[in-house]
Amino acid sequence: MGGSARRRRRPPLPLLVPGVVAVGLLALPVVGLLVRVSWWTLASDLTSPVALDALRLSLVCSLWATGLSLLLGLPLAWLLARTEFRGKSVVRAITVLPLVLPPVVGGVALLLAFGRDGILGRPLFDWFGIQFTFSTAGVVLAETFVAMPFLIVTVEAALQVMDARFEEVSASLGAGRWATFRLVTAPMIWSSLVAGAALTWARALGEFGATITFAGNIQGRTQTLPLAVYLALEGDERVAVALSLLLLVVSLAVLVALRGRWLGAWRT
């Protein structure tokens, strides 16, 4: 397939050894998980009421978080890439902060903002009776907080790389902003948009720290798959391993779906 066969050099040993160790470090935990899976009880472990509730909740919440991220993150990504405004670097820093912030800190911060005593949470609760903490909406909020940056960063980068003259030409030909975005911009950044959304979804699906801190751990309401794994580990390791396998498979599926982007041409 790859026509011009590059000269195969023997890899230098000082790089090969740490490289192999790195692969082992990353692969071994996955192998450990696979070895411990109790295959013959897998079906029953995954269909227990707790597991099914967690699975349903995880899917619902992560899809909501992805949708919210698209709804709010996409416009922000466009603003960051296409406009100049004061304090842009501050906005960008705020945007990527959740990427590096420990999720549990994110949970505490969410609590102080949207909790019953939080700066926005208190008026929401006092005036409208809206409470995010210990609710499914709180899970969506926590997942959006940690996952939306993935979408913004990916899409903004794609917009930066894209040649803005296409948009200018479109505008000069009389297309409105929305038509330009729909007919020119969106198709050109489509693969990045899909990749960003998939990353966002995967991150939301795996969210643990912010969720358990902010939304608690209520079966069927806030107990998502990672929370169920954590609690199952305390009591029933077999179920924890089964649920972990499920999350692993989903993560791998995301990776395979995006293989063109990260894994080169998926050559062996």
Next chain:
Amino acid sequence: MKRSVNRTIALVAVSATAVVAAACSTATGAPATPSASGPQLSGSITVSAAASLTGAFSGLATTFRHLHPTTSVNFNFGSSGALATQIVSGAPVDVFASASPLDMATVQASHMVSGTPVTFARNWLEIVVKPGDPLGIHSLADLTHAKVVAICVVSAPCGSTTQEALRRAGVTLATSKVSLGADVDATLAQVTAGDADAAIVYVTNAATVGAQGEGVPIPPSQNVATSYPIAVLTTTSNRSLASAWVAYVVGPIGQAALRRAHFLPPG
């Protein structure tokens, strides 16, 4: 109560075989002052202790260090169930202090307990509510009015005792309003730091909430006490220090500190 069936039998090298006999007698022989127990102690040990012991043990470690300046006692606090799993899977731990005999039995079943565990304290349950008790919760039965009640996961000792107390009180809490904590500290934090309306925790935790909550006692007829056993593990690499720590906890200074933290006497 479902416990992991096929927990791995530890891969731990049980190297310290000969020393077994000497150690346990110090552990059970409580009254002797630990400082009098002879030769210099040195080095460090790791004590895996139930989350509910965090305050009491941390304080005791400070005074223990005054007595034995060249030693250090490190802690690994968590739910007793999780700690037992860690020990059985080979975690390098010297002493295990559990919030329930059941988790100690798990470790014993793997032949990792040196001698016989000693019960050094007991604990009761108590309800903790938001400051001012806005929902007017005065009993376990009132918890049905709460929107969110935090309780321990059933695999933690505080969880199994909570289930038993609720059963005795004839109270059923809907799954949709129960937020599970992995251990008693995580459970309490959902009220003191989070927005849960109430939590069922130990009396000793309720005593620490200060202005962040209020304790609501559970009557003895509904309450369930749990006993705390402590033991040196066969895998210890510093048997003399491990035994000295156990003796210190079981002895007068340890007991006084535990009483101050509102633990009940072991008897």
